[in-house]
Amino acid sequence: MSPFNSVNDMILEQLAAVVSPDNLSTTQADRQLHAQDMSNHPAHLSEVVVWPTTARQVADVLRIANEQRVPVTAWGAGSSLEGNPIPLFGGIVLSTERMIDIVEVRPEDFQITVQPGIGYKDLNEKLVRYGLFFPPDPGANAAIGGMLGNNAAGSRTVKYGATKDNVLAMEVALTDGQLIRVGSHAIKQSAGYDLLHLFIGSEGTLGIITEATLQLTPVPTVMTSVFAAFPSVESAVAAVVEVRSSGLDVAALEFMDEKMADLISREGGADWGDQPALLMEVHAAHEETAALDMALIREICEELGALQFDATTDPAKRKIMWQARHHVFETQVRAFPGQRWQVLDIAVPISAFPALVSHASQTLQVYDMFGLMIGHAGDGNLHVSMPYKDEGTWQRALKINDSIVYKAIELGGTSTGEHGVGIGKAKFMAPEHGAALEVMRSLKQTLDPNGILNPGKIFPTGT
Amino acid sequence: MSPFNSVNDMILEQLAAVVSPDNLSTTQADRQLHAQDMSNHPAHLSEVVVWPTTARQVADVLRIANEQRVPVTAWGAGSSLEGNPIPLFGGIVLSTERMIDIVEVRPEDFQITVQPGIGYKDLNEKLVRYGLFFPPDPGANAAIGGMLGNNAAGSRTVKYGATKDNVLAMEVALTDGQLIRVGSHAIKQSAGYDLLHLFIGSEGTLGIITEATLQLTPVPTVMTSVFAAFPSVESAVAAVVEVRSSGLDVAALEFMDEKMADLISREGGADWGDQPALLMEVHAAHEETAALDMALIREICEELGALQFDATTDPAKRKIMWQARHHVFETQVRAFPGQRWQVLDIAVPISAFPALVSHASQTLQVYDMFGLMIGHAGDGNLHVSMPYKDEGTWQRALKINDSIVYKAIELGGTSTGEHGVGIGKAKFMAPEHGAALEVMRSLKQTLDPNGILNPGKIFPTGT
Numbered sequence: 048m049s050p051f052n053s054v055n056d057m058i059l060e061q062l063a064a065v066v067s068p069d070n071l072s073t074t075q076a077d078r079q080l081h082a083q084d085m086s087n088h089p090a091h092l093s094e095v096v097v098w099p100t101t102a103r104q105v106a107d108v109l110r111i112a113n114e115q116r117v118p119v120t121a122w123g124a125g126s127s128l129e130g131n132p133i134p135l136f137g138g139i140v141l142s143t144e145r146m147i148d149i150v151e152v153r154p155e156d157f158q159i160t161v162q163p164g165i166g167y168k169d170l171n172e173k174l175v176r177y178g179l180f181f182p183p184d185p186g187a188n189a190a191i192g193g194m195l196g197n198n199a200a201g202s203r204t205v206k207y208g209a210t211k212d213n214v215l216a217m218e219v220a221l222t223d224g225q226l227i228r229v230g231s232h233a234i235k236q237s238a239g240y241d242l243l244h245l246f247i248g249s250e251g252t253l254g255i256i257t258e259a260t261l262q263l264t265p266v267p268t269v270m271t272s273v274f275a276a277f278p279s280v281e282s283a284v285a286a287v288v289e290v291r292s293s294g295l296d297v298a299a300l301e302f303m304d305e306k307m308a309d310l311i312s313r314e315g316g317a318d319w320g321d322q323p324a325l326l327m328e329v330h331a332a333h334e335e336t337a338a339l340d341m342a343l344i345r346e347i348c349e350e351l352g353a354l355q356f357d358a359t360t361d362p363a364k365r366k367i368m369w370q371a372r373h374h375v376f377e378t379q380v381r382a383f384p385g386q387r388w389q390v391l392d393i394a395v396p397i398s399a400f401p402a403l404v405s406h407a408s409q410t411l412q413v414y415d416m417f418g419l420m421i422g423h424a425g426d427g428n429l430h431v432s433m434p435y436k437d438e439g440t441w442q443r444a445l446k447i448n449d450s451i452v453y454k455a456i457e458l459g460g461t462s463t464g465e466h467g468v469g470i471g472k473a474k475f476m477a478p479e480h481g482a483a484l485e486v487m488r489s490l491k492q493t494l495d496p497n498g499i500l501n502p503g504k505i506f507p508t509g510t
Numbered sequence: 511m512s513p514f515n516s517v518n519d520m521i522l523e524q525l526a527a528v529v530s531p532d533n534l535s536t537t538q539a540d541r542q543l544h545a546q547d548m549s550n551h552p553a554h555l556s557e558v559v560v561w562p563t564t565a566r567q568v569a570d571v572l573r574i575a576n577e578q579r580v581p582v583t584a585w586g587a588g589s590s591l592e593g594n595p596i597p598l599f600g601g602i603v604l605s606t607e608r609m610i611d612i613v614e615v616r617p618e619d620f621q622i623t624v625q626p627g628i629g630y631k632d633l634n635e636k637l638v639r640y641g642l643f644f645p646p647d648p649g650a651n652a653a654i655g656g657m658l659g660n661n662a663a664g665s666r667t668v669k670y671g672a673t674k675d676n677v678l679a680m681e682v683a684l685t686d687g688q689l690i691r692v693g694s695h696a697i698k699q700s701a702g703y704d705l706l707h708l709f710i711g712s713e714g715t716l717g718i719i720t721e722a723t724l725q726l727t728p729v730p731t732v733m734t735s736v737f738a739a740f741p742s743v744e745s746a747v748a749a750v751v752e753v754r755s756s757g758l759d760v761a762a763l764e765f766m767d768e769k770m771a772d773l774i775s776r777e778g779g780a781d782w783g784d785q786p787a788l789l790m791e792v793h794a795a796h797e798e799t800a801a802l803d804m805a806l807i808r809e810i811c812e813e814l815g816a817l818q819f820d821a822t823t824d825p826a827k828r829k830i831m832w833q834a835r836h837h838v839f840e841t842q843v844r845a846f847p848g849q850r851w852q853v854l855d856i857a858v859p860i861s862a863f864p865a866l867v868s869h870a871s872q873t874l875q876v877y878d879m880f881g882l883m884i885g886h887a888g889d890g891n892l893h894v895s896m897p898y899k900d901e902g903t904w905q906r907a908l909k910i911n912d913s914i915v916y917k918a919i920e921l922g923g924t925s926t927g928e929h930g931v932g933i934g935k936a937k938f939m940a941p942e943h944g945a946a947l948e949v950m951r952s953l954k955q956t957l958d959p960n961g962i963l964n965p966g967k968i969f970p971t972g973t
Contacts, residue, residue, distance in 0.1 A: 265757035294728030
């Protein structure tokens with residue numbers, strides 16, 4: 048039996064009074080559009096979708112939901128990969144799709160304040176005129192609120208950090224209907240508890256982010272992209288470790304196995320052959336620096352037997368390379384019609400990356416499973432994608448998934464580097480965190496005593 | 511009346527059984543050595559000092575203290591500047607001075623795991639052989655545990671971040687005697703709540719850090735230090751904003767007013783004249799990059815009328831410059847014998863730095879007070895030091911202090927950029943955080959229900 052109440056007519060009236068009837072829907076169509084993210088977790092319908100337009104409205108929706116014991120699940124762009132915004136217990140989906148305003152630009156401080164619904168790609172387009180950009184790039188057109196909620200990352204994290212490293216201040220709505228401000232517009236702050244980072248990555252289970260002040264970065268003068276192919280997974284992965292430990296400040300360092308390179312070459316719009324490969328990027332303020340960095344990267348790759356090494360600063364060529372990388376999930380889906388995908392996301396210390404990749408390869412072999420490997424290798428972050436059609440194959444994929452996750456934890460890493468816990472990783476929270484999981488639970492209890500915020504996520508059920 | 515119990519013989523016996531009698535002292539001398547930090551806050555004696563040597567011992571001391579309702583205040587090197595480790599309510603001072611081991615070095619991951627008592631300067635000496643360093647540099651020989659507790663920073667934060675940005679994982683002792691592990695050895699993690707950052711900067715009020723895995727940085731190939739003098743505070747501060755908004759990735763960008771430059775020239779071991787000045791540093795992987803960065807900095811400074819511009823890569827000269835900067839507090843104390851110091855630490859967004867400096871100058875003038883200004887200007891961080899001998903002068907200093915702090919908050923900044931809240935900044939927590947302060951209080955209540963951890967800090971009393 049659900050511990051929550053249903054959304055009855057009285058609650059619908061209260062919600063409509065807050066967000067206006069135009070910003071509320073109980074239609075099947077709208078609820079279905081907010082029932083499933085890009086993961087393979089089963090869809091679940093909410094009872095109502097609301098689209099607040101102001102922070103005050105978000106807070107009032109939370110207050111009503113809390114009083115009425117109705118669950119609220121925040122929704123950004125629906126581009127997450129662990130079922131993070133699926134309303135498992137029904138109730139209210141609170142979509143930020145109509146909160147896309149830029150509140151303030153402070154170009155001299157490299158800061159912008161936005162509502163949470165804006166997509167990071169849309170944001171970066173608007174920032175072009177300032178010569179600034181927001182570095183995290185998780186793919187799709189993820190909403191800033193979702194990126195903060197999941198602490199999303201992407202290929203540029205190796206240089207610029209994850210979403211949590213590129214935000215200074217936020218406004219957050221709490222279950223009691225209060226709005227609080229966390230962080231500071233100063234880039235340094237030692238004034239009490241770091242609530243900013245407590246809410247980031249909490250997947251809407253502690254509060255809902257209603258505004259964020261992001262730390263921007265000047266667009267680099269010179270951007271060089273490099274594609275390098277290697278004779279073996281081992282040599283490609285060895286190059287990752289070498290580049291990182293050389294101290295080179297690369298802006299992206301992506302690994303893909305031979306099957307992934309082949310798939311992208313056939314279907315993904317880039318001619319990358321069928322060998323294990325690295326895709327790299329270097330950002331520099333001067334041509335000379337870029338050339339020196341590039342020479343060092345070339346030397347490392349050639350020493351490790353690189354079969355191919357293409358470097359380019361041409362914007363059109365760079366765009367093709369990175370689009371091929373960023374659209375890899377869509378490419379997979381297109382190339383394997385009718386299949387669903389189990390997508391794994393783990394991260395380990397960089398020195399353990401070879402062991403992780405080797406364990407993943409072996410596990411795929413043992414289970415006789417087709418899988419594609421790609422990852423933000425510079426961060427020790429690996430993704431393994433396994434297509435399946437039938438229950439039996441899916442069960443095998445899940446076993447492989449578990450084996451690789453436990454290996455990552457054993458290697459000092461984490462069950463999720465950037466996709467968040469959502470539904471799929473909840474069962475690994477105890478193995479990963481041990482007694483600290485109870486501390487997380489106590490914080491959840493403190494900030495959301497009725498458990499209305501995104502129930503069923505992060506914490507393993509039945510424990 | 512104190513809400514706490516005194517440390518009686520039974521409790522002393524329990525503590526001695528945990529840490530061994532050799533690592534416990536009730537002598538006046540030992541208690542006095544742990545009664546005051548480097549701030550001007552009055553000393554307060556604890557009842558007993560314990561020096562645990564293991565994490566388990568720290569946790570057991572907390573368990574006993576919690577059961578017996580005795581306060582525990584963590585002590586690192588005693589180098590803090592806001593009274594952070596003063597045992598205001600007596601009880602136990604838990605010193606980490608005998609927890610100075612290096613637990614593990616992982617040079618290929620740029621990681622080191624240490625006990626919390628090790629000084630960051632000692633640590634950096636041990637790291638020389640690996641070509642790595644731990645960037646935060648708050649001065650003195652602050653202990654890593656204290657740096658984490660206060661989220662200390664220093665002059666290199668503009669490039670490398672504060673302490674909170676250079677740590678991956680910690681072990682923390684809780685009041686119930688549990689040890690938990692937070693964070694991950696992977697540089698990316700999206701697995702639940704960010705407990706790591708919750709404990710960092712909590713000043714020992716939520717738990718006590720017993721081990722930390724730090725993120726290290728390769729020692730740069732080329733380090734160039736620059737001293738530039740300007741005709742006015744305005745032009746020096748304008749140069750700060752220009753350098754930052756040029757996108758130059760400077761490793762240090764320090765401002766000092768003419769009185770501070772003069773004091774250092776007379777007493778501090780560097781010949782910096784008596785004009786407002788900037789001290790900068792650029793870290794680069796290549797000579798060519800360093801030269802290009804330096805040319806741009808020189809151009810900015812000369813356009814703003816710099817009277818002097820000296821750049822050097824000579825290690826001996828650089829050392830003299832940075833020692834003069836780092837020992838500025840000791841220089842002040844030596845130059846004004848018999849005086850005490852009110853030292854202010856605030857930070858604002860970089861664009862507001864000129865307004866902050868101007869407000870500080872005017873306020874000093876209005877109150878006819880002598881004050882020295884220095885600061886990590888690249889971070890928008892300013893320190894104002896005011897000497898005093900008598901109560902009347904101190905009261906004036908406090909009024910100036912308050913005025914500048916409120917101005918910093920008004921400008922979108924913070925009441926403390928790097929010294930922490932301790933005793934002196936507690937009264938600004940409500941103006942700075944508003945309703946978020948109650949959330950901090952609820953977290954404190956959750957993790958330390960009996961309030962035994964460093965009582966009297968961070969939270970304003972009587973509210």
